Amino acid sequence: MTMEYNVDENGYYGTFGGAYIPEILYANVETLRNNYLNIISEEGFQKELDTLMRDYVGRPSPLYYARRLSEKYGAKIYLKREDLNHTGAHKINNTLGQILLARRMGKTRIIAETGAGQHGVATATVCALMNMQCIVYMGETDIRRQHLNVQKMQMLGAEVRSVTSGNKTLKDATNEAIRDWCCNPSDTYYIIGSTVGPHPYPDMVARLQSIISREIKRQLFSQQGRDYPDYLVACVGGGSNAAGTFYEYLRDDRVKLVAAEAAGLGIDTDQSAATIHLGRKGIIHGSRTLVMQTEDGQITEPYSISAGLDYPGIGPLHAHLAATHRAEVLAVTDRQAVDAAFELTRLEGIIPALESAHALAALGCKKFRPEEVVVVTVSGRGDKDMETYVKLFNR
Numbered sequence: 001m002t003m004e005y006n007v008d009e010n011g012y013y014g015t016f017g018g019a020y021i022p023e024i025l026y027a028n029v030e031t032l033r034n035n036y037l038n039i040i041s042e043e044g045f046q047k048e049l050d051t052l053m054r055d056y057v058g059r060p061s062p063l064y065y066a067r068r069l070s071e072k073y074g075a076k077i078y079l080k081r082e083d084l085n086h087t088g089a090h091k092i093n094n095t096l097g098q099i100l101l102a103r104r105m106g107k108t109r110i111i112a113e114t115g116a117g118q119h120g121v122a123t124a125t126v127c128a129l130m131n132m133q134c135i136v137y138m139g140e141t142d143i144r145r146q147h148l149n150v151q152k153m154q155m156l157g158a159e160v161r162s163v164t165s166g167n168k169t170l171k172d173a174t175n176e177a178i179r180d181w182c183c184n185p186s187d188t189y190y191i192i193g194s195t196v197g198p199h200p201y202p203d204m205v206a207r208l209q210s211i212i213s214r215e216i217k218r219q220l221f222s223q224q225g226r227d228y229p230d231y232l233v234a235c236v237g238g239g240s241n242a243a244g245t246f247y248e249y250l251r252d253d254r255v256k257l258v259a260a261e262a263a264g265l266g267i268d269t270d271q272s273a274a275t276i277h278l279g280r281k282g283i284i285h286g287s288r289t290l291v292m293q294t295e296d297g298q299i300t301e302p303y304s305i306s307a308g309l310d311y312p313g314i315g316p317l318h319a320h321l322a323a324t325h326r327a328e329v330l331a332v333t334d335r336q337a338v339d340a341a342f343e344l345t346r347l348e349g350i351i352p353a354l355e356s357a358h359a360l361a362a363l364g365c366k367k368f369r370p371e372e373v374v375v376v377t378v379s380g381r382g383d384k385d386m387e388t389y390v391k392l393f394n395r
């Protein structure tokens with residue numbers, strides 16, 4: 001088994017990844033594959049992205065030493081504050097990079113899929129900024145559940161297209177976006193929201209999110225006198241905030257990687273989204289990875305209290321990190337995540353997104369030594385989850 005964690009020239013991480021796409025998309029994906037590395041390494045591209053990251057997104061996001069949380073868990077705990085970014089999460093790092101790429105490839109029409117609406121809002125935001133047409137596919141069920149995000153996208157000028165096939169959630173919205181891309185290959189660019197999909201998307205999204213770990217390196221060095229932690233902890237839906245958090249440290253054995261996936265009501269129930277624990281090899285949205293599926297290969301509907309973690313697949317990088325035991329993967333239940341969210345709120349005055357709360361809950365599953373340095377990525381803020389929190393708070 002390969003212990004190489006960067007993608008190979010065929011788009012694989014070990015046995016995971018690749019590009020399993022319909023013939024009609026071949027030219028699109030091939031053009032992207034041939035151009036993405038050159039474009040994102042261009043000096044002009046880097047300059048424009050750096051400036052926008054600083055002045056528009058508000059980067060670098062702080063690395064905050066959480067004193068009371070550190071006392072509680074008996075280690076030096078730092079929080080990487082992606083929740084303080086414009087639009088409230090790490091997703092903007094990716095959408096900003098991809099829209100600059102789309103513009104340089106001469107595309108004029110942007111499409112995206114969204115589940116909870118967070119990626120849809122981040123995409124609609126950069127489309128407004130760049131004056132590009134924006135169409136977001138969203139399941140009918142999710143549209144009902146996430147009305148505020150639908151209104152934000154519309155106010156930003158995007159068209160939200162309701163998807164009524166299947167379970168009317170993220171997986172179905174993704175299928176519909178792929179169908180649109182098939183029909184409009186020449187003018188349309190598809191902004192995928194996580195480290196999923198056919199190669200080169202997982203690698204491209206990981207690179208665009210890797211700014212998180214580059215900043216951690218610098219910030220740890222200036223605050224702690226060494227540029228690496230003992231532990232890095234992040235939640236995993238498709239895997240983009242975790243990929244960004246781990247990226248610079250993938251080959252650094254001094255650093256233990258911990259990924260928290262959503263167990264929902266528990267991995268021994270049928271209400272779970274713990275793909276790495278429960279999935280088997282299969283193909284989903286153009287990638288060979290772990291997939292939650294029935295005996296005969298039907299993709300099963302995942303469940304988590306957090307809308308951003310209930311994807312029935314997982315990015316191929318994370319499937320590989322788990323298979324090679326480079327990362328430890330914890331399955332965190334709804335209950336553990338909610339408790340961790342209330343704990344952070346009361347100890348540090350930070351209300352995290354429900355997704356990020358899964359990463360925070362991992363702290364309670366580990367035993368640390370007092371001198372150990374732990375960095376937890378807070379992928380987003382909790383504003384969008386207030387209804388859920390209030391309901392639970394008053395129970």
Ligand SMILES: *Cc1c(COP(=O)(O)O)cnc(C)c1O
Pocket residue numbers: 089090091118119193194195235236237238239240241242308309353355356379380381
């Ligand atoms: C979308 C989202 C996630 C999950 O996506 P990844 O690609 O796994 O990072 C996690 N946290 C927040 C706040 C999100 O919006």
